[in-house]
Amino acid sequence: MTTPFPQTFPATRLRRLRQSGWIRNLTAESVLTPADLIWSMVVHDGDEARIPVSAMPGLERLNVKEAAAAAKRAAKLGIPAIAIFPHINPDRKDEDGSESLNPDGLIPTVIKAMKDAAPEVGIICDVALDPFTSHGHDGLIDETGYVLNDETSAVLLEQALLQADAGADIVAPSDMMDGRIGAIRSALEENGFSNTMILSYAAKYASGFYGPYREAIGSATALIGDKKTYQQNPANTDEALREVAMDIQEGADMVMVKPGLPYLDIVRRVSETFALPTFAFQVSGEYAMIQAAAQNGWIDGERVMMETLLSFKRAGASGVITYFAETAAQKLGG
Numbered sequence: 234m235t236t237p238f239p240q241t242f243p244a245t246r247l248r249r250l251r252q253s254g255w256i257r258n259l260t261a262e263s264v265l266t267p268a269d270l271i272w273s274m275v276v277h278d279g280d281e282a283r284i285p286v287s288a289m290p291g292l293e294r295l296n297v298k299e300a301a302a303a304a305k306r307a308a309k310l311g312i313p314a315i316a317i318f319p320h321i322n323p324d325r326k327d328e329d330g331s332e333s334l335n336p337d338g339l340i341p342t343v344i345k346a347m348k349d350a351a352p353e354v355g356i357i358c359d360v361a362l363d364p365f366t367s368h369g370h371d372g373l374i375d376e377t378g379y380v381l382n383d384e385t386s387a388v389l390l391e392q393a394l395l396q397a398d399a400g401a402d403i404v405a406p407s408d409m410m411d412g413r414i415g416a417i418r419s420a421l422e423e424n425g426f427s428n429t430m431i432l433s434y435a436a437k438y439a440s441g442f443y444g445p446y447r448e449a450i451g452s453a454t455a456l457i458g459d460k461k462t463y464q465q466n467p468a469n470t471d472e473a474l475r476e477v478a479m480d481i482q483e484g485a486d487m488v489m490v491k492p493g494l495p496y497l498d499i500v501r502r503v504s505e506t507f508a509l510p511t512f513a514f515q516v517s518g519e520y521a522m523i524q525a526a527a528q529n530g531w532i533d534g535e536r537v538m539m540e541t542l543l544s545f546k547r548a549g550a551s552g553v554i555t556y557f558a559e560t561a562a563q564k565l566g567g
């Protein structure tokens with residue numbers, strides 16, 4: 234076997250480059266900065282300032298005022314963007330998720346409040362119906378519970394237009410319907426939003442790691458069945474490349490791989506194959522596992538947080554969507 238590096242000991246002692254902090258820093262292949270972080274933030278439509286989410290220790294749902302204050306902190310910390318996820322009053326949910334199209338709803342209200350507070354921070358909005366439907370699915374369902382593709386896309390493009398109109402910089406379809414990126418892109422173009430960016434949740438897997446998120450947005454008890462007829466099979470990797478290729482062709486500016494840590498191989502393949510901005514989502518279950526083990530004293534939580542965030546950069550991600558964004562940015566001295 235030939236190797237590009239003749240590694241003869243003692244001429245080569247790899248430990249020489251590990252002997253102290255300064256040389257380790259100097260030779261580091263990846264770096265993590267606050268500019269790599271997208272703050273994943275849950276907002277709610279009630280009066281209470283902050284409501285803890287028990288399955289995600291340390292995470293609180295914020296009301297509109299708190300969310301605006303958080304946007305100011307993001308700006309100070311050098312966090313470039315915030316991704317907002319809504320928890321709405323269950324009385325406002327219905328079969329069709331019609332609250333998603335309310336121009337005075339929670340998301341448009343939060344976008345405006347955040348943009349007023351910190352216009353320099355990018356706002357990313359999830360395009361999907363699950364926070365708004367009584368059944369907890371990302372789209373419209375037929376009488377058998379099957380999620381309808383084209384009918385759902387037709388609503389999603391309206392939702393995306395509403396978000397763009399309220400001031401969202403990036404719309405991020407997370408629903409996994411076929412063809413929705415194209416539908417949203419044409420709708421944006423036709424309605425004067427040609428600069429609105431699309432970050433597609435292109436390779437999104439049907440994952441158990443989203444468990445705590447259901448409590449966070451209040452769809453825990455609602456979900457009927459699972460999402461395996463639209464989200465990807467965790468067994469597949471070629472399929473992720475087809476998903477990404479399609480979304481790029483339909484007009485996505487950036488793509489996401491989700492969940493994060495169990496899918497680093499997908500982050501690597503996507504970023505190498507397509508060479509476009511590729512983000513990883515460190516999802517609720519990943520956050521919860523780290524927090525739970527840390528609370529039990531089984532791991533050093535901060536250390537593991539930073540190690541996982543860096544691993545996304547090492548795998549080729551342009552950045553990470555994470556519930557740890559504020560804590561990590563503080564630690565990075567942002």
Ligand code: PBG
Binds near residue numbers: 371408444460517518
């Ligand atoms: C759904 C959506 C989900 C998440 C973001 N958008 C859940 C799902 O697909 O079931 C998960 C986020 C997380 O777990 O942190 N549109």
